[in-house]
Amino acid sequence: MRLSQFFLPLLKENPSEAQIVSHRLMLRAGMIKQQAAGIYSWLPLGLRALDNVERIVAEELDEAGCVRVLMPTLQPTELWKESGRYDALGKEMLRFKDRAERELLYSPTNEEMIIDIFRSYVKSYKSLPLNLYQINWKFRDEVRPRFGVMRGREFLMKDGYSFHVDLDDAKREYFKMYDVYHKIFNRLGLTSIAVSADSGAIGGSLSHEFQVLAETGESQIYYDPRFDDVRSGKKKASGEEMRSWYAAADELHVTDKCPVPKDQLREARGIEVGHIFLLGRKYTDAMNIDVTGPAGALVRVEMATFGIGVSRLVGAIIEASHDDNGIIWPDAVAPFKVGLINLRVGDRKCDDACTLIYDTLCAKQVDTLYDDTDERPGGKFASMDLIGAPWQITVGPKGVERDVVEMKHRKTGEKQELSVESALAKILG
Ligand code: ATP
Ligand code: MG
Secondary structure (H helix, E strand, O other), X not given: OEOOXXXXXXXXXXXXXXXXXXXXXXXXXXXXXXXXXXXXXXXXXXXXXXXXXXXXXXXXXXXXXXEEOOOOOEEEOXXXXXXXXXXXXXXXXXXXXXXXXXXXXXXXXXXXXXXXXXXXXXXXXXXXOEEEEEEEEEEOOOOOOEOHHHEOOEEEEEEEEEEEOOHHHHHHHHHXXXXXXXXXXXXXXXXXXXXXXXXXXXXXXXXXXXXXEOOOOOEEEEEOOHHHHHHOOOOOXXXXXXXXXXXXXXXXXXXXXXXXXXXXXXXXXXXXXXXXXXXXXXXXXXXXXXXXXXXXXXXXXXXXXXEXXXXXXXXXXXXXXXXXXXXXXXXXXXXXXXXXXXXXXXXXXXXXXXXXHHHHHHHOOOOEEEEOOOOOHHHXXXXXXXXXXXXXXXEOHHHHHOOOEEEEEOOOOOEEXXXXXXXXXXXXX
């Protein structure tokens, strides 16, 4: 992408409404624009990051055998009356009427609708287990939307639902997804701690929240010190091992009953990026969902449900990876992997070197933002640092005379003079 053709509305000033660094950087880097409290437009740079997060989540789920669907955001209210949640969700659920005075709601979560799909088609245990998911917008009329996309009212969620013939199989899937979630967050450059949690309005008997540690996180968590060794990479641990270590959300933590001695217990703030629930029969009992079992008689279906905050993750990644100059994207989610800076647009040698680099990277499908504008160098460097491309290549008149360009690694700040060929080789691997 040539910057001269792109739409990148950077802000020079720190927006006063932003209380946390990820919100501030997302506004300054022209990633999002607020349209109403907790409701955002995703501008081109932000959308690229959001799409990358969504793609990685979908890839890992597909590999784990989950099957993607897409349900409507607008739903009739009947299903919710059937499950008994129509009244339970209260003002958080946005309700309205269409022109025929039929009641509709904007989906805050989709247990009822996925069950409606399930019961229309699945009649036998032979079709189970089945794990369906979607990635779609949700609306919850949060009392206090804040911190940008971290707590929005409209937000993008991955919501998954699995169906099983017995509780043991639902548990097997639950623990499998526990491992898949760690893998997903690792690919996004995050290390998460799964804490035992309250199952709240979704319900069920067992639940874990996946928390990314950050001072600005809204959750208070308590955990075994061994998690810190896993987070720092000092120790590797399987999901099974980690589940045997103490980790609890605030509402479940009881000081007297905690197995970790007080002087070793870790206490931290976390951003909840995912939440899984073993539902059992909570919804299938309310909605009478059976399949024929192996012996021919009807058996009640058991369920589990799995959420990931896709739009919240973009904020969480920035919260975990930035410096005073801006965002430091992990490679996997970077909206652009390479930022290419032409210090003297119009100089034939600079232009030629840039065109060669740009065309080569584009041909290899490496997302590159080419700054071909005539802004002054200081501004170009500051903008590139702000938007956080993992690699920056700078082409200037002095360098091209000696056939070198400058290559900078955003994360370490390390700079190197390299020939065009070596710079390209370094990126293309
Ligand atoms: P929270 O405790 O943060 O309000 P929740 O427990 O109500 O979240 P879930 O129903 O578990 O949320 O939703 C699944 C995931 O969706 C959460 O783990 C979180 O990452 C994300 N999420 C929930 N609410 C919001 C929101 N208002 N804005 C952005 N993401 C959200
Ligand atoms: Mg939750």
